[in-house]
Amino acid sequence: MKVLETKNLVSGYGETDILHDVSIELKEKEIVSIIGPNGAGKSTLLKTIFGLLRPRGGVVELIGAEVTGLSPDRIVRKGMSYVPQVDNVFPSLTIQENLEMGAFIRTDDYGDKLEEVYELFPLLQERKNDKVGKLSGGQRQMIAMGRALMLDPRVLLLDEPSASLAPILVGMIFEKIIDINKTGVAIMVVEQNARETLKISDRGYVLAMGRKVFEDTGKAILENKEVGKLYLGG
Amino acid sequence: MVELIVYGIVLGAIIALGSIGLTLVYGIVRFANFAHGDLMTAGAYVALFLVTGLSAWLGIPDTTFGSLSFGWRMALAFPIAMLCVAGVSILLDRILYRPLRAKRSHPVIMAMSALGAAFIVRMIVLILWGADYRFYRPGVMRPAILLPLGVKIRPDQILLLLVVFSLVILLYLFLQRSKMGKAMRATADNMELARVSGIDTERVIIWTWGIGGALAGAGGILYGIDVQLHGGMGFNLLLPMFAATILGGIGNVYGALVGGLVMGIAQQVSTAYLLPTYKPAVAFIVMILILLIRPQGIFGGGRS
């Protein structure tokens, strides 16, 4: 079953279109990666799906309902969460408060969910009363993902989770992505780090110049020499 | 001199109520609210109406609490006037500023709109109450208490400090403990991330204007009790309020509190050397010095 689908999505900034007719889909329990060179429109795609940019054409469907053009605070109520690439934590709040903000719209008791997130990222529980501003990039990324999980989303969008992380942390973050996926969350991840991402992905899309140029299973894309040469840097 | 410092703390506490609201709004909405001083004026006059007009009509006795210069009438008028100013503040945002924000208007337009709002509020006050100086209780003798070091202080002023202190504690608890308070801090950090997290940032903005307005209203009433009421009273406090906000680091609530006290003391102490009418100029000079030496404010954290 498809949980997320875009049909002929067009979007951009100012007077220029960046995305042209992009149609992609994400099925239940999948990890799908979106890769491609710098400036291909990968982040623009996620922002448009999540309502941070208004699409100029096309449709976004989430769990069978159209959400095209809805604002982020509406979309988040419909079962999808998003982790931006940069500025993805509240620096003057504590770790615990950051997670609570993720659950802002919940009116029920979310103590269990908080425990679950702390189990996933034990490091966060140790320092839960620390201000986030002082923490390292890897820890911030964990907080950002934890915040996004607080609403029990069916779909999670990740924008370059490994960007600007030390190599040793990259592996850890990808492991966490797999762990999150195992709890039943379908994940769409945009990455520069294409090879590592494709290894954990069920399927992948290659974006270039704002267009979808290739799609296949993660394994097949990795093995495709031409795609490798053109888009994955040799 | 000690006496001037004590009076400075009293004036500073009033300024701080204004600058806290100013800094909250600046931190969250990224908007320099030039109408903030005139919201204080509005608060003072709404309370005047409640104390001298409505209360008399309702038959609330015009007695005073002990050696204070006011009684039940003011005790009731104070919170009601705060709520009224909160409402005015929210209305100004909904009617005037929000349409401009939605259109992403140039900062010049935003600033102009706020200055216009300041004058609209003041003109309404002047049309309704005129330009004469007014008092909540005309002709009341104000006995002073003698403190050590020859400091004379009126009972009103002691209560004023207690009121400001309690309001700041309440605000602290609200920001640290309540869900909306935390959402306000989160929104000040990063509005886009707040929206992504599902926080209804429009509601946060309404709360911000409401709290800012209520505190300004309180400040205006306290100034009216301590000094007097006049149509230009709030505008005269605008410069020290902005100076305090910058001094404390823009967006920093506790910095604004300290900044307010510093500005109050600086203004009162200056009267030992300068004419009292120069108080706004003193605030201006201090502000220029801050901008030259440390434009991010003493407590940093400021977003410029």
Added chain:
Amino acid sequence: MEIGGIIAYLVSLAIMAGIFAVFALGLNIQCGYTGLVNFGIAGFFCVGAYVSAMITTPMPTGLYAQYVKQLFGFNLPFVIGLLGAALVCGIIAYLIGYPTLRLREDYLAIATIGIAETLRLVFNNEHWLANGPRGLMGLPQPLHWLVEPRHYNYIYLVIVSVVMVVIYIAIERVIRSPWGRVLRAIREDEYSSAMSGKDIFSFKMQSLIFGSMIMGVGGALYAHYTKAISPDVFTPLYGTFIIWVMLMAGGSGNNKGAVVGAFVVWFIWTLAKFLTDFLPYALKARAPYIRFLIIMILLEVILIYRPQGLMGEEKRVSKMMD
């Protein structure tokens, strides 16, 4: 009123509108072309008026000196007064720009409110400077020997018009130069990669000084028209706010708009004065507030519904036409 009276009245109206147009042109350089928020026009208005007054009057002597005190009195011609007013305003603009122009727009706005207030307080309280709250009187009027005093306004209208047109042409030329293009780029935050922070600061400073010097000239024109000045004229409402409304109504970033806005708003302002004369007696004392309230509501409506003003910005007008 017979026809001569009406014409005389219109002339006096046009003189004031022309003086305000000079201010609006000065503000247009700062705000319209560079995006600087100067909320302290009243301060430059005040300084321009006082400086020119003191340059053109002689130092009081004899008995008169006991009642009127002023820092200096040079008894020089009107033109020197205008230039002196511009010069001093330029210096003040530099002093206020230096600490604020590197920071966000709001800082200049706040600081200019402060300088205007401070200058007004200084002129009001320091009697040795320019006679304190009583102000200066009997300022000379240029070319007054040409006609009878009651017809003098015609001469002054010509003088104001000439000054206004010279300033208008000067700004038009400057704004179409590469320098003017840089200013507009700064307003729109479109810095070219070749520009350093220092360059931007310097361009903003030049714009602030240029505009303020023109405001100084406006202040001087006002002083010699009314022949008497005192600090209570230069309040934020009368000295700053009206001029902003004029520029916004006419069209920020458009010199024609600045001039048209000045005339239109001044006529509306005067008309409102007539209308408030019909108010019941009880309200009459508060008529000025009602007038200001109307003007301000007008401004807010313009800002929300027609921020480009009557004339719009020139560039955009041409775009709408094709």
